[in-house]
Amino acid sequence: xxxxxxxxxxxxxxxxxxxxxxxxxxxxxxxxxxxxxxxxxxxxxxxxxxxxxxxxxxxxxxxxxxxxxxxxxxxxxxxxxxxxxxxxxxxxxxxxxxxxxxxxxxxxxxxxxxx
Amino acid sequence: xxxxxxxxxxxxxxxxxxxxxxxxxxxxxxxxxxxxxxxxxxxxxxxxxxxxxxxxxxxxxxxxxxxxxxxxxxxxxxxxxxxxxxxxxxxxxxxxxxxxxxxxxxxxxxxxx
Numbered sequence: 001x002x003x004x005x006x007x008x009x010x011x012x013x014x015x016x017x018x019x020x021x022x023x024x025x026x027x028x029x030x031x032x033x034x035x036x037x038x039x040x041x042x043x044x045x046x047x048x049x050x051x052x053x054x055x056x057x058x059x060x061x062x063x064x065x066x067x068x069x070x071x072x073x074x075x076x077x078x079x080x081x082x083x084x085x086x087x088x089x090x091x092x093x094x095x096x097x098x099x100x101x102x103x104x105x106x107x108x109x110x111x112x113x114x115x
Numbered sequence: 116x117x118x119x120x121x122x123x124x125x126x127x128x129x130x131x132x133x134x135x136x137x138x139x140x141x142x143x144x145x146x147x148x149x150x151x152x153x154x155x156x157x158x159x160x161x162x163x164x165x166x167x168x169x170x171x172x173x174x175x176x177x178x179x180x181x182x183x184x185x186x187x188x189x190x191x192x193x194x195x196x197x198x199x200x201x202x203x204x205x206x207x208x209x210x211x212x213x214x215x216x217x218x219x220x221x222x223x224x225x226x227x228x
Binding site for chain 2: 041091
């Protein structure tokens with residue numbers, strides 16, 4: 001079946017530009033997560049959405065980062081005024097519901113490179 | 116705050132060798148534990164998970180992991196690796212009721228044919 005879909009797969013942009021990354025979760029999954037993986041490091045939690053509840057934004061590194069999700073469908077992660085330290089792979093995951101023991105299913109990620 | 120340590124950054128083995136990848140976490144309470152695997156060019160996939168019960172859990176492709184509460188460890192094992200096990204392996208933890216996973220930095224496993 002269809003998994004988590006992310007686009008674009010690669011994005012190269014100049015420092016200072018804004019970027020928008022997209023995530024399509026698995027159909028029927030109510031929980032959606034964004035993570036960031038810098039080179040040689042583990043995944044860092046960024047933000048979590050569950051249904052229509054207020055998102056958990058505790059992992060966003062600065063106010064240049066924001067994310068939206070409409071209902072239980074697509075989510076977009078926006079990075080404004082990109083900096084070189086934003087270069088990373090941005091991963092989206094979804095799970096069936098918010099139970100902490102539900103496994104998260106990951107997309108292929110967007111590799112973001114800031115020149 | 117939770118943290119996860121994977122001390123082996125890169126492990127190189129020959130086929131048929133036994134594998135053990137270390138994972139230690141710091142958290143005082145009950146935890147859920149996961150191992151994820153990322154094969155070259157593919158997305159992260161769940162290998163196995165532990166929530167409660169038997170501390171020895173079995174996952175896909177012959178992998179298993181043992182939760183040792185007293186050592187705050189959840190090491191991944193496989194008796195005999197194959198070339199196709201070449202991948203990056205991530206240990207992750209969350210506390211019951213917490214939605215966010217905390218990941219280790221990953222261990223790159225290379226299996227030589």
